[in-house]
Amino acid sequence: DQYLSRAIATAGLRDTSSLAAFFAVEPALVERALRFLDTIGHLRRDGSILGLTDIGLRSVADGHRYVLKEDHQILYFDGFTGSPLPKSHYAGAVWLEEPALTLDGRTRFQAVAGSGLFQIDAVAELSRRADREDFNLPGALTSVQPLELGNAWLPAYVVECVSGLLTFVKAIDTADPYLAKLVAPYLSDALAAEKPVDDVQVWRDWLAGKGYRDVEPRRLPNRVLRASLPAEAFGTRMKWWQLGSFETREHTFLQLWCDDQATRLSAVLARAASAVSRRGVRDVEGVERRLAELSKQLAVAVPSFEDLRAYARAESDDVLQAMLDSMTRL
Template identity: 30%
Template sequence: MKALNDAAFQQGLHPVRLSAVLLPVHEVEVRATTRTSRPYGLIDKFIERTIAETRVTAVSEIAEVLALQPALVDRAVRVLRRIGHLPAHSNALELTDLARESLRDGHCYEERREDRRKIYFDGYRCEPLHRRHYGKPTSFLNYAEARALEEQDSRLVMLPALHQFHREALNTLARRTDRAEFNLPSSVENPQDVRPEYVYLRLYIIRALARGGNVRHLAYAPDAGLEYDEHLSELCSSTPDITGFLDQSTAPIADQERRIRNWLGRLGLTGIDPMRHPDGSWHVDLPPGEFHPKGSRQESSVGSFLDLWTVAVRVWCEDPDVRQRALVARTRMILRRAGYRPEELPDLVSHLGAQLEHPDLDVHGLRALVAEAGEQDLAAELDRYLERTSDTP
């Protein structure tokens, strides 16, 4: 599974278990003023500069200074009032803060009111969710939908929603320089929450062990492409309401082993003993006959983790021929996958080396291994990559 493999080979941890949860989230409808920018009209800019640099306060006086028809200046003044550069309900011609900022920056800023958007904050610390959760695939569920989904899927658990939304959280977000990363661009001003309510986000949480035995919980959202979410991972690792649930739901070691043996039994492999490492992770060494072409299992699964509900287990095979075929299969998958970008190849190859126990594998080393396996088409493709990168300054 993608999330388990990321936890092991990208984050450098030892996955023990994957839990499927529904994370409570504050959905906050926000009413705000938006600011847009456009080039200044020539007359508008001169009128504002005249007001700023002189003491004139009447249309006729501005017309005289600029040598323009009063009717033309009057029309421009009405436009400046409408866009918030002059007071709307006063005869005085005094620049607003918006007008002064516009003159300072050389762009005509305009305010458009009644912008409404939804901002999402986690249900425990009221910290904003990254904009990756705002894409079309993301589906936030209301309470009834979340409860119905929990009843349909026995693995899925709704985490408790006990905390009220803190209104200061929105103000804190508005002050952040990176607020656009959380669906609040700088063009949105004076945001005010209208109606906070609870919704739920589907989340996979991987219980993993770091060096020294420290427990960490890594979060991956299925609707956001199963990308590692650093913020939600830190939340899940440090929030007692979440860690307490995850600790209670961790199966005893004997139950973990029983689950793995039952899986092996369904494969007809009752003679294989699962191995538990000192770090708490498990692996099984499957015989070569389980893999193609004799068996039904793809060689590309060698080195990957499998989710068995209460425990995660790494699939392995010590046979050198199977592991070589696994390397070839995984290389072909990398180079043929949709959306493959050549600049990603070094990281992908390093990841592959970690999975198949080729320490410090790089593109040159991979090219040599696939050529040794007789896969000349893959070797040629890697040659083309190496030629392109050698020409890059």
């Protein structure tokens, strides 16, 4: 059937008898192959004259047999402007069927109302765009039709800064400028109506509940609240990964810190070791990059790969030692 398709497309052989004569086969054999091409949507007939459909021509041009089939694809359009969301907001994103979510730290997500109804022709408009694949609509899909409509909610953290809004979602590792620009016009009234929160008192109470009544949150020049805990707090009551990270509570956040540089270095090694154990990094270069990232975050000199191997020996972590040793043999 591939040879027949090429003959029809490139050699100008447009009827059964011409094809049979060219390939020196029985017309019945050619007709059987043509019926197959007809079945998969590659062939069109105008009486006895044969031609290829668009998908048939694409198959010849690309050297692949494309077959039409029905497929389902989820597409998200924002509830403010009705525009399609970028593909970056699909893989790894968390979408909720109801606008309700409360986390362990009593952080409650507030639903933000959209601007109106979904425009049904938005799908057709997207299908005509040259950049449709950037919005999760594969170019191979044709005759795109919406089958089912529903609402979904995307949990996001919105941080109000002096210079504007920062927005964070699970699917993206850093701040999401696309979403921040999208929601900013619709959040001004909601943010203005928020009840003021005494963030320092919120974290005083939290620290007291953890047994650190003498630790006072302090505000850094960039206005971030930081609490410096004693060195013995980490690796015991507090996990190593919490050093340098942020706790959230009642729409505020606090960075946990330790003024002891040796403790921060221990946290770098412990967190890098954890990344190796989870196979988040798989080679020496990856380990060194992770050590550099963590060291920058925790403001310490960058330890070496050999320092991490020494840490594994000191912790008697045979599994970690074996994983690090295997990296040096690659």
